[in-house]
Amino acid sequence: MEFITFIILMMLGYGFGTWAERRHYKSIEEREMKYQKLPTIGLKHPLPQPGRVVKAQLAVGNVVISVDYFKRFLASLRNIFGGRVSSYETLVDRARREATLRMKESCPGATQIINVRLETASLSKNTRKGSIGSIEVFAYGTAITYK
Amino acid sequence: MEYSGKLPTSNVNVSQRSPLQELCVLLGGLLGLCLVFYLCLGWAVDYSIQHISPEEENDLYALMKFPTGEEGEASDQTLAVQSLLQALQKCAPLPYQVSIDVSRSKQVNAAAFPGGHILIFSGLLDQMGSENELVFVLGHELGHFKHRDHLRSLGRGLVLWVMSLFLLGPDNDVGNFLFTALGVAERTHSRQQESAADEYALEVLNCHYGHVGGSTRFFEKLRDTNQTPEILKYYSTHPSDQKRIDNLNALAIQKNFRVDAVKPWVVSTK
Numbered sequence: 001m002e003f004i005t006f007i008i009l010m011m012l013g014y015g016f017g018t019w020a021e022r023r024h025y026k027s028i029e030e031r032e033m034k035y036q037k038l039p040t041i042g043l044k045h046p047l048p049q050p051g052r053v054v055k056a057q058l059a060v061g062n063v064v065i066s067v068d069y070f071k072r073f074l075a076s077l078r079n080i081f082g083g084r085v086s087s088y089e090t091l092v093d094r095a096r097r098e099a100t101l102r103m104k105e106s107c108p109g110a111t112q113i114i115n116v117r118l119e120t121a122s123l124s125k126n127t128r129k130g131s132i133g134s135i136e137v138f139a140y141g142t143a144i145t146y147k
Numbered sequence: 148m149e150y151s152g153k154l155p156t157s158n159v160n161v162s163q164r165s166p167l168q169e170l171c172v173l174l175g176g177l178l179g180l181c182l183v184f185y186l187c188l189g190w191a192v193d194y195s196i197q198h199i200s201p202e203e204e205n206d207l208y209a210l211m212k213f214p215t216g217e218e219g220e221a222s223d224q225t226l227a228v229q230s231l232l233q234a235l236q237k238c239a240p241l242p243y244q245v246s247i248d249v250s251r252s253k254q255v256n257a258a259a260f261p262g263g264h265i266l267i268f269s270g271l272l273d274q275m276g277s278e279n280e281l282v283f284v285l286g287h288e289l290g291h292f293k294h295r296d297h298l299r300s301l302g303r304g305l306v307l308w309v310m311s312l313f314l315l316g317p318d319n320d321v322g323n324f325l326f327t328a329l330g331v332a333e334r335t336h337s338r339q340q341e342s343a344a345d346e347y348a349l350e351v352l353n354c355h356y357g358h359v360g361g362s363t364r365f366f367e368k369l370r371d372t373n374q375t376p377e378i379l380k381y382y383s384t385h386p387s388d389q390k391r392i393d394n395l396n397a398l399a400i401q402k403n404f405r406v407d408a409v410k411p412w413v414v415s416t417k
Contacts, residue, residue: 014167029154036152074166077173086162086169093160 013069020068021090028097035104040113046144047112055145059113061103064123065095066134091135092120099139107143116141184310192302196295201243204298205262215248215266224272225249231278232265232285238354239289239347247285255369257284259291261298274368277409279361283348290347296340345391349398358407359399363392 039047067088074087096118103113116139123134225248232247243263254268265288275281291297353359370388399406
């Protein structure tokens, strides 16, 4: 019985996980294309730009993404042998890009976002049965609008 | 300098390898490793149980919490079973002080514990149509003692449990998965033991009565009441009832055992 539950959970995890991931990547790529003209930089000073600054505001973007059953099982197997935890790579990649995109979306009309920082937190440290392994990425910076 | 945003053409942060392929490689490797460990430790168990004395088994029995029979004064049924077992020991010389307890339960089963302790459930006693059937069941449990199966299954179970605990910690997804996967293979081992115990029981029955009447009667009853689908048989610890009946009949013919009338078994439960 336990074995059947396990197989079903693995199949559900793989099926829905892959579907959700593909959909998310598609959305990320479309929005990145849309916002590619808005530079986000880590420097404290804006890139040289004609005109004068009319607005400077805090821009934040935050996202929490959870891992599916299949990925978690794969990662716990990886824990035994060591090596690249490739099943978590897409998770972190998606979270960073999504947080950056949300930060960009939070300040429509901005000319550039400077001093951009990314913070990462894991929401549940122990992935015991019943708890959920998720990652939070928080992106913040200063959005500057020129005129 | 004017800024012109450009997106990378490929994502280098994510492995392109299929997760399913990774799963197969990792799981195969882990299962293989565990199997090797398990087989080695299994052999170690088989080797070491030959060196455990009955006294040490008794200590083991006291140390571990095994289920026991009814509390208080023994009923007529318990006394009758106990005296029957005493009589049987002439036919089954074992280095144990064999004892038997009756547990009040509807379960149709009996179990052999370390140190020569047998636990029989009253559900099984109620099914007995004759004394010969009961002698066969008792002989079967004595057979387990003779072949030291009770220690073997205990030892292997312990190995499996300790291995999962050490490798993966308690209540782990991977551990539970391995436990189920290896448990299936382990049961074949125990099916061979059951057949060997059946053979021993037949010898005991023949020695006690001078014939083997009633040896298959109990399994015939089980077969008629319990229709297990064929697919589930691999997962059951005991060989199928029909297979056991066939084995016993073939063995009786091979050894020239007679089949005579059986002795009735009527003992009140009070």
